[in-house]
Amino acid sequence: MDRRQFLSAAAIAATAGVAPHAMAQQWPARAIRLVVAYPPGGGTDVVARLFADYLTRVTGQSVVVENKPGGATIPATQDVIRARNDGQTLLVTLGSSATSGAHINRVPYDPLTDLTALAELGRAPVLLAANKDAPFSTLKELIAYSKANPTKPIHSASYGPGTSSHFGPLLFNRLAGTNLEPVLYKGSAPATQDLVGGVVPLMIDGLTTGVPLYQAGKTKVLATTIPERSDLAPGAPTFREQGFPEMEQLSGYFALFGPKAMPKATVDAVSAAVRKVLADPAYQKRLAGVGVLPPQAVTPEAFAAQIRADHARWGQFIKDIGFKIDG
Incomplete structure (x- = not known):
């Protein structure tokens, strides 16, 4: 083996041992785009901007908040669904848009499979x-x-x-x-x-x-x-x-989603940063200042389970009361 082959083999061996960690550390690679499904000044926007402020502190990257209201949250949701699954584009909306709202409105996607559930950001009693x-x-x-x-x-x-x-x-x-x-x-x-x-x-x-x-x-x-x-x-x-x-x-809750099929390393990196924000007493104090309780489901696994359970529960409730979509 000549010197060039030796160096190449050594590089491959070294990279193989740290690849998953390195991939996770690549997020965020640049400014994070945070799509908000409601207009500026409303409760969801206030929580989204508060979260963006603390996420910037944790990641060292700027977080650009982009309001995309209207259309029963469908345009904002589709925007994120269509984004690259690298975690650079995330959605803040109300959990109800993926649970009861998905049964009330004719949505052109499945909120359980076309999005990656990441975390609850706060709870609004x-x-x-x-x-x-x-x-x-x-x-x-x-x-x-x-x-x-x-x-x-x-x-x-x-x-x-x-x-x-x-x-x-x-x-x-x-x-x-x-x-x-x-x-x-x-x-x-x-x-x-x-x-x-x-x-x-x-x-x-x-x-x-x-x-x-x-x-x-x-x-x-x-x-x-x-x-x-x-x-x-x-x-x-x-x-x-x-x-x-x-x-x-x-009680309503503010929800953080990503595009479908985000790689596990990226989900883990996003989740680690998000959990640091949600556990910060200063963040929780500022939530309380706008009448919002700390979140309950803060891991992707717990939050996905919560969304699935609420989607099923409210779907059955809406069916039982005979609520119909106009038109």
């Missing part, structure tokens, strides 16, 4: 609010009132079909034997206005809008989907403590 003059101030009183008036539905304002504010009252009916009836509005503002004005007595709402109304004495909070009492909703009781932990599935 909701609350059940009542008008301040409603004849009930607790879940127990609400249930008693409904059962005492079985032919009289209790209206609950909803800011859109397929949302927690729509499915939540129907889920509670199944659990508690009540007769709550969602009333669909074109957005959160008119729904909230009618709740405060007493046109409707109930509404399931997010913490960022619901808690200030409660603190101002304009509504009463009957329960939250936070697992235990929290400063995010000071003094408000939880569904869990009142015997309805199943209502916690109404």
Whole structure:
């Protein structure tokens, strides 16, 4: 073996021993493109930009946030599905777009197989609010009132079909034997206005809008989907403590996906960086500042299992209640 052959063989041998590690270390090779399926300024955008800030600190690469709203999140999702599977293009959306939303909207892809589930970025609990003059101030009183008036539905304002504010009252009916009836509005503002004005007595709402109304004495909070009492909703009781932990599935979560069939080394590299961000107390503190709880499913395996379970659960629920797509 001459000198050139010897050096070539040595190089191959050395590379073989470190190739998987080296491949993982190649991510990110350049700036990361973070596609957000919702408009600037909304809750998903706020969390995405917070995550991007901390991901930049962890990776040393810039993270470019690109909002691509509209179309029931389909355009943003397709953008990432069509991207190279090198982990340089990632999607931030609501988990519901891949679970209940995939059953409500006619999506031209399978969210379970056409995306790589990476992690949950944060969890957004909701609350059940009542008008301040409603004849009930607790879940127990609400249930008693409904059962005492079985032919009289209790209206609950909803800011859109397929949302927690729509499915939540129907889920509670199944659990508690009540007769709550969602009333669909074109957005959160008119729904909230009618709740405060007493046109409707109930509404399931997010913490960022619901808690200030409660603190101002304009509504009463009957329960939250936070697992235990929290400063995010000071003094408000939880569904869990009142015997309805199943209502916690109404909490939304912010989801991170990549393109289909990302190499395991790349998934591992992305996951390692993401988990560093999610475990950072400073990140969690900033999440709390916008009414968001720390994430639960932070590994690709756990998050993929969560998406599959929620996709199946909400699919069955939507079928059971007979919810149909318009048109």
